[in-house]
Structures are given as C-alpha cells and as structure tokens.
Amino acid sequence: MAKEIPYKIYLEESEIPTRWYNVRADMKNKPAPLLNPATGKPCTLEDLEPVFCRELAKQELNDTDAWIDIPKEIVDFYKMYRPAPLVRAYCLEKELDTPAHIYYKFEGNNTSGSHKLNSAIAQAYYAKEQGLKGVTTETGAGQWGTALSMACSYFDLDCQVYMVKVSYEQKPFRREVMRTYGAKVTPSPSMETEVGRKINAEFPGTTGSLGCAISEAVEAATKQEGYRYVLGSVLSQVLLHQTVIGLETKAALDKYDVVPDIIIGCAGGGSNLGGLISPFAGEMVRGEKNYQIIAVEPMSCPSLTRGSYVYDFCDTGKVCPLAKMYTLGSGYIPAPNHAGGLRYHGMSSIVSQLYDDGYLEARSVKQTDVFEAAQKFARIEGILPAPESSHAIKVAIDEALKCKETGEAKNIVFGLTGTGYFDMVAYQKFNDGVMEDYCPSDEEIQASLANCPKV
Amino acid sequence: MAKEIPYKIYLEESEIPTRWYNVRADMKNKPAPLLNPATGKPCTLEDLEPVFCRELAKQELNDTDAWIDIPKEIVDFYKMYRPAPLVRAYCLEKELDTPAHIYYKFEGNNTSGSHKLNSAIAQAYYAKEQGLKGVTTETGAGQWGTALSMACSYFDLDCQVYMVKVSYEQKPFRREVMRTYGAKVTPSPSMETEVGRKINAEFPGTTGSLGCAISEAVEAATKQEGYRYVLGSVLSQVLLHQTVIGLETKAALDKYDVVPDIIIGCAGGGSNLGGLISPFAGEMVRGEKNYQIIAVEPMSCPSLTRGSYVYDFCDTGKVCPLAKMYTLGSGYIPAPNHAGGLRYHGMSSIVSQLYDDGYLEARSVKQTDVFEAAQKFARIEGILPAPESSHAIKVAIDEALKCKETGEAKNIVFGLTGTGYFDMVAYQKFNDGVMEDYCPSDEEIQASLANCPKV
Numbered sequence: 001m002a003k004e005i006p007y008k009i010y011l012e013e014s015e016i017p018t019r020w021y022n023v024r025a026d027m028k029n030k031p032a033p034l035l036n037p038a039t040g041k042p043c044t045l046e047d048l049e050p051v052f053c054r055e056l057a058k059q060e061l062n063d064t065d066a067w068i069d070i071p072k073e074i075v076d077f078y079k080m081y082r083p084a085p086l087v088r089a090y091c092l093e094k095e096l097d098t099p100a101h102i103y104y105k106f107e108g109n110n111t112s113g114s115h116k117l118n119s120a121i122a123q124a125y126y127a128k129e130q131g132l133k134g135v136t137t138e139t140g141a142g143q144w145g146t147a148l149s150m151a152c153s154y155f156d157l158d159c160q161v162y163m164v165k166v167s168y169e170q171k172p173f174r175r176e177v178m179r180t181y182g183a184k185v186t187p188s189p190s191m192e193t194e195v196g197r198k199i200n201a202e203f204p205g206t207t208g209s210l211g212c213a214i215s216e217a218v219e220a221a222t223k224q225e226g227y228r229y230v231l232g233s234v235l236s237q238v239l240l241h242q243t244v245i246g247l248e249t250k251a252a253l254d255k256y257d258v259v260p261d262i263i264i265g266c267a268g269g270g271s272n273l274g275g276l277i278s279p280f281a282g283e284m285v286r287g288e289k290n291y292q293i294i295a296v297e298p299m300s301c302p303s304l305t306r307g308s309y310v311y312d313f314c315d316t317g318k319v320c321p322l323a324k325m326y327t328l329g330s331g332y333i334p335a336p337n338h339a340g341g342l343r344y345h346g347m348s349s350i351v352s353q354l355y356d357d358g359y360l361e362a363r364s365v366k367q368t369d370v371f372e373a374a375q376k377f378a379r380i381e382g383i384l385p386a387p388e389s390s391h392a393i394k395v396a397i398d399e400a401l402k403c404k405e406t407g408e409a410k411n412i413v414f415g416l417t418g419t420g421y422f423d424m425v426a427y428q429k430f431n432d433g434v435m436e437d438y439c440p441s442d443e444e445i446q447a448s449l450a451n452c453p454k455v
Numbered sequence: 456m457a458k459e460i461p462y463k464i465y466l467e468e469s470e471i472p473t474r475w476y477n478v479r480a481d482m483k484n485k486p487a488p489l490l491n492p493a494t495g496k497p498c499t500l501e502d503l504e505p506v507f508c509r510e511l512a513k514q515e516l517n518d519t520d521a522w523i524d525i526p527k528e529i530v531d532f533y534k535m536y537r538p539a540p541l542v543r544a545y546c547l548e549k550e551l552d553t554p555a556h557i558y559y560k561f562e563g564n565n566t567s568g569s570h571k572l573n574s575a576i577a578q579a580y581y582a583k584e585q586g587l588k589g590v591t592t593e594t595g596a597g598q599w600g601t602a603l604s605m606a607c608s609y610f611d612l613d614c615q616v617y618m619v620k621v622s623y624e625q626k627p628f629r630r631e632v633m634r635t636y637g638a639k640v641t642p643s644p645s646m647e648t649e650v651g652r653k654i655n656a657e658f659p660g661t662t663g664s665l666g667c668a669i670s671e672a673v674e675a676a677t678k679q680e681g682y683r684y685v686l687g688s689v690l691s692q693v694l695l696h697q698t699v700i701g702l703e704t705k706a707a708l709d710k711y712d713v714v715p716d717i718i719i720g721c722a723g724g725g726s727n728l729g730g731l732i733s734p735f736a737g738e739m740v741r742g743e744k745n746y747q748i749i750a751v752e753p754m755s756c757p758s759l760t761r762g763s764y765v766y767d768f769c770d771t772g773k774v775c776p777l778a779k780m781y782t783l784g785s786g787y788i789p790a791p792n793h794a795g796g797l798r799y800h801g802m803s804s805i806v807s808q809l810y811d812d813g814y815l816e817a818r819s820v821k822q823t824d825v826f827e828a829a830q831k832f833a834r835i836e837g838i839l840p841a842p843e844s845s846h847a848i849k850v851a852i853d854e855a856l857k858c859k860e861t862g863e864a865k866n867i868v869f870g871l872t873g874t875g876y877f878d879m880v881a882y883q884k885f886n887d888g889v890m891e892d893y894c895p896s897d898e899e900i901q902a903s904l905a906n907c908p909k910v
Binding site for chain 1: 461462463465467468532534535536546564565566568605608609627628631632634635636637830833834835836837838839874876877879880882883886
C-alpha cells in the first residue's frame with residue numbers, strides 16, 4: 001500500500017545534499033563556452049579571476065565533473081533553513097477539483113525570502129576562503145542583495161550593494177533589511193564610481209538601471225584590493241548551487257515513490273529553474289527517463305519563447321564575458337508596467353542548451369494572469385507568493401485543469417521560489433484593478449537583437 | 456548515549472496537537488471571572504454571546520476541562536504551516552561562547568508572519584460553524600488583521616478590519632496583504648460607525664488609536680446581522696488556542712530528553728506567552744515539576760512589573776467585560792517613540808494569576824537593547840525577528856551570558872513569535888541611531904490606574 005503523503009514532506013537534516021550536481025558533465029551537447037569579449041576566444045581561469053573568486057571561476061568553467069562537494073561550512077549554514085519542505089498542495093487540488101497531484105518545493109522559509117540564499121552563502125564562503133575582504137554586487141528589487149547581505153554577515157565579509165536608484169527609493173524596506181545585515185547599500189548611479197559619475201553627468205536625474213548597477217559593482221570590485229564581484233543568477237556556478245533545490249525535491253519524491261510527470265519552474269536568468277530540474281534533466285540527457293519540463297517566463301520578457309540563441313553580452317555595460325544563450329539583446333528592458341520580476345534579457349547557457357535540445361519547453365504568460373494565480377494560491381495555500389514564483393503557479397494550475405478535463409492523475413511539481421512580502425506595491429496595483437499587461441512587438445525584439453555582437 | 460540534536464527539530468504531521476490544553480483546569484487559584492460591566496456580576500454565556508461566537512464564549516468561560524478537542528478542520532489547516540520547528544540556536548551559542556543550550560520555537564513560517572494564525576483559524580472556524588456571515592476586528596500594526604484575513608479567506612467568511620489610521624497610512628503593505636486575502640480594511644476612526652463619526656467630529660484629523668478601533672469593530676459586529684467580533688490576544692480562548700505552541704515545544708524537547716531550565720516569552724496581551732508556557736506551568740501548578748519562567752515586556756508598557764492586579768476595562772472604549780489583570784489602566788498608551796509592539800495596557804488573566812502566584816517572573820527591557828539583540832540574532836541565526844519576539848531574544852541572550860559566567864549548561868527555551876518584515880520603519884530608526892527609549896514615571900502610571908473601575 002502506498003504511504004500516505006503528508007502536507008509537507010521534510011527530509012532529515014542528514015539528507016541535506018552534500019554535493020551539488022553539475023548537469024553539464026552529463027550533457028552530450030555542452031553549453032557553449034563563455035567568450036572573452038576582447039579576444040573572442042573561450043574564457044580561461046585567468047580571464048575570470050580578476051572579477052570572480054577563484055573557486056567560483058573554476059566552477060564556472062567546469063563541465064566535466066558531475067558532482068562537486070559542498071564544503072562543510074556551507075552545509076552547516078544550509079542547516080539553518082534547509083531542508084526546504086516539499087509541499088503537497090492538497091487544498092489547491094481540492095479547490096481546482098482536479099485528479100492531478102500537485103507538489104511545490106518551497107524556498108521562501110528564510111529571511112531573504114527566496115532561493116537566492118542557496119548561492120549567496122556559497123559565494124560568500126569561497127570569497128572568505130580566498131581571504132578576500134568583501135564582495136560587490138548589484139540588486140534590482142533587492143532579493144539577491146538581501147540574500148548576499150545575510151551570507152556576508154555570517155562570514156563577516158564586507159558587502160557592497162549597488163541598488164537601482166528607483167528601487168532604493170521605492171523599496172526602503174528591502175534596503176533596511178540589507179542594512180540590518182550590515183551591508184553598505186548605494187543608490188545607482190552613484191558618485192562613487194567613474195561609470196556612475198559619467199552616467200549622472202550624461203543623464204541628470206536618472207533613476208538607474210540594472211545594467212548600470214552591474215557596471216558600478218564590477219568597477220568597485222576591480223578597483224578595491226581584496227574585493228570580487230558576485231552575481232545572483234545566469235551564471236553556471238549559480239545554477240550549480242541551486243541544484244540543492246532539485247536534489248532535495250527528488251529525494252522527497254523518491255521517499256514516497258512519486259514520479260513527477262510535469263516539472264515547472266519560473267525562468268528569469270534561469271538559475272532557480274536549472275537548479276530544480278538538474279537531477280531530472282540529468283536522467284533525461286543520460287537517456288534514463290523522460291519528464292515534461294516547462295519553463296515559464298513573463299510575456300513582457302520572453303527570452304526563450306521569442307529570443308534568439310546567439311552569443312550576447314551578459315550585461316548592459318558590456319564588461320562581462322559573452323555567453324551563448326537565448327536572448328532578447330542586452331539592451332532589452334521590459335516595459336515599465338512590468339511588475340512581475342524575471343526581467344533579465346537572456347537565459348542561463350545551460351538552460352538555453354537544454355531547451356535547444358528539446359529537453360524542456362517554454363511558455364510565456366501575462367502578468368495579470370500571474371497575479372490572479374498568485375492571489376488564488378495565497379488564499380488557498382496560505383502562502384503569499386513572490387510574483388516571480390507565481391509564473392510557475394499559473395502554469396501548474398493550467399496543467400491541473402487540463403488533467404481535470406482529461407481525467408489524468410498526473411503528478412505536477414513546481415518550484416515556489418519565494419514570498420511576496422516586499423512586492424506589495426505590485427499586489428496593490430492588482431488589487432486596485434490597475435495592473436496592465438505588455439507584449440513586445442516583433443520589431444522591438446528584432447531591433448534589440450540587432451545589437452548582439454557578431455561572433 | 457544522547458541523540459544528536461539537529462538544528463531544527465520537526466515533529467511529524469501526526470504529532471500536531473489534536474487537543475488544546477486548558478491550564479485553568481489545573482490551577483488551584485483560578486483566574487478571576489470576567490465581570491459584566493453593567494451588573495458587576497460574573498459574565499454568563501448569555502452576556503458574551505451577542506459579541507462573541509457561541510463556542511468561543513464557552514471556551515472563554517471554561518475553567519474546568521483540561522483538554523479541549525481541536526476540530527479536524529482546524530488541524531487540517533494547521534498542517535499547512537505546522538508543526539513549527541523548534542530550533543537549536545547552535546550559531547548563537549557559538550557566538551556567545553556560552554555553555555548554555557539555546558532553543559527557540561519559531562512561529563514565523565507562515566504568511567501572517569506570526570503565531571496569531573493559530574487562534575485566527577480557530578476563531579474563523581467557529582464563526583463559520585455557527586453559520587455566521589463574517590467577523591469584525593481591530594488591528595494596530597496589522598499582524599492580527601493579516602492572520603484573521605488569511606483564516607477568513609480559507610473558510611470563505613467576510614472579514615472587516617478596522618485598522619488604526621496612522622498604521623493604515625504608514626503600513627500600506629500590511630494593508631495590501633489583508634486586501635489580497637479579501638479583507639475589507641477601514642482606517643479608524645471611520646465615518647462608517649457612530650463611534651467613529653463621533654470621534655472624527657470631536658477630534659478632526661485624529662490618526663486613531665487601538666481603543667477607538669476596538670469600539671468601531673464591536674459596534675460593526677453588533678449592528679450587522681450574522682457578524683461577531685473577534686480578538687487576537689488577552690482573552691483566555693486565544694491563550695487556549697496558542698497552547699499548540701507549548702505542546703509542540705514540549706513534545707520536541709521530550710523527543711530528545713531535553714528538560715528546559717528557563718522558558719522565556721515576550722508578553723503583550725499574554726496569549727503567546729501563555730500558550731508557550733501552559734504545558735510547563737501545568738506541571739508546576741500540579742506540583743510535578745519546576746521551571747524558571749520569564750515574561751518579558753517593554754519598559755515603556757510594563758503591566759506585569761509596574762502595574763496593579765485589579766479589575767479593569769479591557770478596551771479604551773469600555774464596551775467589553777471587565778477583567779482582573781495586571782494593568783496600567785485602560786487609558787495607558789505607550790509613548791510615541793515606542794516601536795517595539797506589546798503595547799496593550801493589561802495582561803491575560805491567566806498569565807496574571809500565574810504571575811501573582813509566583814509561577815513566573817517578569818522583566819522589562821529597553822527597546823534599544825531589544826533592537827540590538829534583534830540585529831545580533833538576525834545576523835547570527837539568519838532570521839529577522841519581529842520587535843515583539845526580540846524581547847524574548849534579549850533576555851535569552853542575557854541568561855546565556857550568565858551561564859557563561861557561572862559555567863552552567865542550562866537549557867534555555869524561548870518563543871520566537873514572528874518575523875519583522877513589516878517592521879522595517881522601526882529597524883531603520885535603529886540602523887540610523889535615532890531610536891529612543893521611554894520609561895513612564897510612577898506618577899504617569901498612578902494617574903492612569905486611578906481610572907480603573909471600582910469593583
């Protein structure tokens with residue numbers, strides 16, 4: 001007889017992963033290498049070391065080792081908020097009256113409010129281990145900046161966050177959380193970097209952009225002795241750290257002999273999606289099993305569904321290596337009415353290659369539909385989801401309703417990456433009925449793509 | 456050999472309590488009965504029924520049954536966010552370099568962000584079971600209003616929240632969470648009730664008070680067919696529901712043969728503290744065991760440490776029954792610079808009687824010390840605590856440092872009632888170094904106490 005499945009499946013502390021899974025090692029078609037923008041040649045360790053921590057640069061380039069040991073210090077930190085629960089959405093199933101079984105991996109039970117902490121603590125650890133004084137980074141909405149602040153505080157590292165000025169002013173609470181954790185938060189563009197001063201002079205009164213904040217953070221890292229730059233998504237090292245999500249998910253499902261039919265994740269830079277699906281995609285690329293994997297992106301930033309698979313700049317400032325990825329062009333910025341996160345112009349090179357090889361499909365969804373799903377989920381399952389995570393909720397509900405039509409009792413698993421406590425301005429727009437949708441025109445996307453480098 | 460204690464002790468779903476423990480049944484000196492303010496006689500069920508749900512009124516008056524069955528529907532809801540973890544604060548112990556073992560029961564892992572949900576869902580259930588259309592309540596900072604909104608949404612009940620106007624305007628995010636859960640949130644004083652209109656006419660431009668919001672909520676409940684008024688603390692029924700905290704805590708400790716030496720909780724209205732300590736206090740009043748129990752209150756609202764144990768009004772509007780409790784007088788309002796919550800003028804009658812009988816001690820603490828402890832805890836344990844909960848953290852750290860001096864390996868358990876995500880205005884004051892302390896003068900307290908009713 002099958003074991004009864006509880007509302008929340010918690011693994012034991014001893015079941016927290018002690019190795020990350022590097023799916024690249026098992027992929028027949030490897031993701032294309034990063035290119036040095038100056039030479040056009042594949043990046044070497046020497047190219048990356050001035051900007052990134054040594055060990056992280058090694059991880060970035062490693063596409064041969066399937067398993068990477070997680071240092072004990074990081075596992076110990078994971079113990080403070082992991083294992084994360086895999087939740088059986090009994091209430092949602094009942095409300096939808098679906099024969100489907102719905103599960104979600106909830107990564108929001110920590111003060112950063114999201115999965116970002118999984119990589120932040122790893123990056124902070126390697127910086128500390130290398131004897132660095134501190135790290136710099138950029139943050140938009142502030143999820144990543146918060147996670148990094150927590151991680152740096154734990155390892156007593158200096159943390160300098162360049163926060164897009166408009167967010168710095170409109171999201172004072174996120175800023176205060178970072179300050180409470182001891183981070184120095186600077187509105188970007190600032191007068192503290194050359195690039196910041198230049199942009200301020202050129203565009204007086206500008207409220208900043210993520211691209212500008214990246215450029216300031218990179219400059220700050222390279223100009224200070226003992227500092228490196230760290231990033232919260234997109235990079236393969238970040239996706240690697242996020243595989244704790246997928247490994248725990250798989251272990252929890254295995255414990256109850258549940259085989260997922262559909263696995264769903266939201267996709268911005270791709271690291272949380274990649275982390276969730278890695279163990280499953282690994283089985284697929286090794287030819288062992290088959291799953292339906294769905295990446296969900298916003299209609300207003302549709303890199304997988306409408307972008308091109310080409311080499312592009314990773315940042316607007318064009319200072320980082322070139323990556324081959326599904327992209328909308330590095331100058332693409334979602335319309336101002338877009339409140340739902342997932343606003344990066346490109347996609348993780350690992351996710352991009354898996355998508356190109358047909359191991360996963362992608363869907364884009366309207367943000368009003370996303371917030372409708374978010375509100376429904378909040379009321380039924382009791383968790384107020386982040387807008388980002390709600391993209392996955394939307395498609396999970398769609399798939400569960402399809403099952404209702406067909407009568408299939410599919411197992412649907414999705415990633416609930418975080419909570420929406422700091423996104424109430426967007427929820428307010430939705431509650432007030434003034435939220436809008438945006439769908440870029442083909443011309444807009446083509447014009448942006450025209451600026452990709454010729455490689 | 457003793458079992459190794461994990462960072463987080465999670466009970467099984469099957470170990471969620473199915474009965475609440477009513478410590479009054481075991482107390483030799485029962486809490487004094489509520490009095491009908493019109494007659495001066497002990498309240499009967501008939502007195503309470505027009506305002507409170509029938510079953511809740513019964514629970515309020517029940518001081519004979521030690522165990523009350525929790526309806527299955529409530530247990531099912533508990534399964535969405537309970538059992539709550541009992542966390543071993545290994546990192547804090549290491550940082551303090553103390554031989555003490557520190558544990559905390561963390562109630563913040565749900566969207567309401569606090570323990571309030573434990574009672575909100577019970578009160579909503581009984582309202583639904585009675586066939587009511589909805590409930591009314593007041594909220595200050597919004598923690599209780601959020602919890603009640605979630606609970607009402609789950610049972611499809613109308614939820615009307617009167618929110619103190621200054622909080623309504625300064626805490627728009629809390630308001631939006633409630634709206635997202637379908638609650639109607641009205642700034643108080645409003646023009647929708649007689650008492651609200653009267654206060655608005657008398658004090659144009661007033662930003663409201665908790666006392667006024669209570670009066671509006673009670674009026675709204677009694678003037679609408681099918682509505683009742685519900686309350687988030689102070690009442691014995693609320694404390695009863697909160698005993699799930701203590702029961703789970705005791706079960707988790709028992710599992711690892713840990714006997715607490717010191718149990719610490721913050722005390723505002725007293726329901727979370729009472730819920731945490733009930734199973735332990737029960738052993739004490741039955742003469743079976745002995746623990747050191749410490750109630751922690753803000754120096755600016757010191758009902759236990761500086762109040763009188765007399766009958767008083769439960770609300771500023773004087774519409775509710777009289778309760779015998781440690782009180783500062785129903786007109787007492789903490790100074791405006793008080794940001795740390797726990798601002799109720801009185802104390803649960805159960806906690807008051809236990810205190811008067813010497814089963815627990817009380818301490819008052821300065822809010823700058825509380826926020827210093829909060830920040831330390833956030834950085835070390837990774838959880839950003841609510842200001843209320845941080846009162847308990849402060850004293851837990853004090854006691855752990857005493858152990859460091861004496862070399863005693865005491866087991867210290869405290870209640871971490873919630874998270875501080877919506878309290879960043881207060882944290883900002885602390886981060887900016889502009890937070891102040893307040894200690895009321897004896898004259899101020901005596902003047903306020905002079906207005907207690909003569910019973």
